[in-house]
Amino acid sequence: MSTHATSLPVDVSSAYRPTVGRPGIQSLRVARKDLLADGVVRLRLEEPNQARVPDWTPGAHIELVLPTSDEGTVSRHYSLCGDRWDAHAYEVAVLNEPNSRGGSRYIHEELAVGDMITVGTPRNNFPLSQAKRFEFIAGGIGITPIMTMIAAAEQLGIDWHLHYGGRTRASMAFLDELAQYGDRVTIWPQDELGHLNLGFLNEMPEDGRVYCCGPEPLLNAVAGAAAAWPTWAVRFERFVAASLDEPVRTEPFELELAVSKKTVTVGTNETVLSALSCAGVPVLASCMEGVCGTCEVGVLKGTPEHRDSLLNDAERAKNDRMFVCVSRAVSDRLVLDL
Amino acid sequence: MSITTKCPAHQGAIPVLDDDPFSPEILEDPLPFQQRLREAGPVVFLSKYNVHAIGRHEELAGSLENWQELNSGSGVGLNEPWRARGLLQMDPPEHDAPREVLQEIMSSRALRALRDTCLSHADRVLNPLLAGKDPGTQVEIDGFGDIGSVLPVNFFPDAAGISDEGRENLVPYADHIFNAAGPHNELYKQGECQAPALAEWATAKCQRDSLKPEGFGADVWAAADRGDITHDFAPLLTRSLLSAGVDTTVYGITGLLYALATNPDQWAALKANPGLARVAFDESLRWISPVQHLFRKAANDVEIGGTVIAAGTRVMLNFAAANRDPRRWEDPDKFDLSRDPSGHLAFGMGVHQCVGQHAARLQAACLLEKLLPLVERIELAAPVRYHHNNALRGWGAVPLRLTLA
Secondary structure (H helix, E strand, C coil): CECCCCCCCCCCCEECCCCCCCCCEEEEEEEEEEEEECCEEEEEEECCCCCCCCCCCCCCEEEEEECCCCCEEEEEEEEECCCCCCCCEEEEEEECCCCCCCHHHHHHHCCCCCCEEEEECCECCCCCCCCCEEEEEEEHHHHHHHHHHHHHHHHHCCEEEEEEEECCHHHCCCHHHHHCCHHHEEEEEHHHHCCCCCHHHHCCCCCEEEEEEECHHHHHHHHHHCCCCCHHHEEEEECCCCCCCCCCCCCCEEEEECCCCEEEEECCCCCHHHHHHHCCCCCCCCCCCCCCCCCEEEEEECCEECCCCCCCHHHHHHCCEEECCCCEECCCEEEECC | CCEECCCCCCCCCCCEECCCCCCHHHHHCCHHHHHHHHHHCCCEEECCCCEEEECCHHHHHHHHHCCCCEECCCCCCCCCCCCCCCHHHCCCCCCHHHHHHHHHHCCHHHHHCCHHHHHHHHHHHHHHHHCCCCCCCEEEEEHHHHHHCCHHHHHHHHHHCCCCCCHHHHHHHHHHHHHCCCCCCHHHHHHHCCHHHHHHHHHHHCCHHHCCCCCHHHHHHHHHHCCCCCHHHHHHHHHHHHHHHCHHHHHHHHHHHHHHHCCHHHHHHHHHCHHHHHHHHHHHHHHHCCECEEEEEECCCEEECCEEECCCCEEEEEHHHHCCCCCCCCCCCCCCCCCCCCCCCCCCCHHHCCCCHHHHHHHHHHHHHHHHHHEEEEEECCCCEEEECCCEEEEEECEEEEEEC
């Protein structure tokens, strides 16, 4: 079960300085901002030089670093909802939360087409498994990762059904796009029909999987209704207020190399990998995107700022290794096993 | 061998080569062809097979990343695949879930746990050849037959949890799979008769009740139990390991020994600084490229380096040529441990980048860790013999003279 925030994360503040071209963090241009439903906007974030953005898979999310005030930024995670065949841009859909402490309000009220925005590397805690049948259950803005899963299921020719609940029809995003799927989609506005009917979960198809994203009460209801299903067949993406993310650090930091007894300073616009190389301690690397795992280095002390797509949340929290092509430091100093 | 500059079938000028990259002459010494390919242009038309080919680093790296337009789903050879499709012959989204499973199983973390096992395998390979002899003794061995072809064939099935029986089939099994990436030439025909029996043997090895309770194979089945892949798919995914993981590592390690034996200054540098072992292996992969080339198919009209490749055309991605592209590498023909080989394309790049790369690196590192203290000098004792394969740079014999430390 994943625990990252899809749409309602807490504030993580830090000093803001624009970062351009730093691996693991990209500077993308807001190319479109469309109102999809009441309180929901979709952003299209394009690579300004028409280069590729790092690959992602259905269910993945990206971090947006938002300059919500003159002194600080907040870091927010949003599920990707665009088209993977569009290799030069990401799309996210964002709900304006009345209780927001800055992130969604900033996106809705201040962010404008043409603005540059700092974006992290995609990660996926909610990947789509192989299966013979998918039951997709979405509540409200929880539809975003499900949209990419539906696209994948369609391409794979796998049987699926979407059960989509929302407060009102007008508040539900993507209804136009979903219309093409006809009776594969059940739209369930609460003001018309009450709570989502989960009776279909009584039947358990062979090699079926449930993918559910939405607010906590929906997830609990689904967990209860699917009690007869094996736990691995029912997968949730939670909106979690507790974000583990550390601030995006832009100041230089120090590396202490335990084996070679050297100290190396990593500047704002260089990677740990390049700083190590300049200091005469080159580390073998390959993909330069935090995907392949070649440049793994042991961390003996200090807290890395993980920007790879390899470690899961538990592995990140151990802080005992990092991928130096993209990852940096939260702490002033890292002691590396080099 | 002639280069013409106009091909009426294509808009604008596109260089044409009439070489047969799968001919015995080119397989024996592929470097001149690879240089012609690279220098002819960013995209070249191979008239013999009606395919395009890419041999420059920048365009090749870009093509490898571009899974959207350059597909693997209809096979990664010259022709459509002849067997059930594994991980390498899939495109997203079909590729996503099994790739994720295998990437986790073969992660650097998982491989680190196998270091001791691998070191003891390296001991078992080297000790009978080298142990207990006086310093200065000269030993003649075959770098391919005695080391390169032994270590992966012992280690990999062990790590995968495949039973011992029939291990000798592993190399011939994969040899034919890689030959099938080329045309139906003599190499392909030679393996054709044996192929169904070998495939049946490999498939049987990957069934759940044939696997040991621990290993990559068991991990694949555990992923099926967790619901990440279907049980139907587990044997096919396990088989991908066997077909892709053994021959490539056999030739990679043999190539490493060849590189060190023919570059005494680099051997000396490695002896002086064993910390260069990881660089040495990756530099040897850049220098030799055990997997020489694979193919993609254009999903639509694709523009690469100013040339439009028409939808439906197959494209040769020549890793070996790009790994010696002087536009990317200084003095590319030199095997040089002072260079940073990061960014070589011997493992590919992008979503299909070799999922077993950490297993290959582990074996090479363990071998060197054991070999370096035992050996003072390494040199060729006789000319090497190549083993021709339509996709691999194969070795038949690498006679070595080792002077013991």
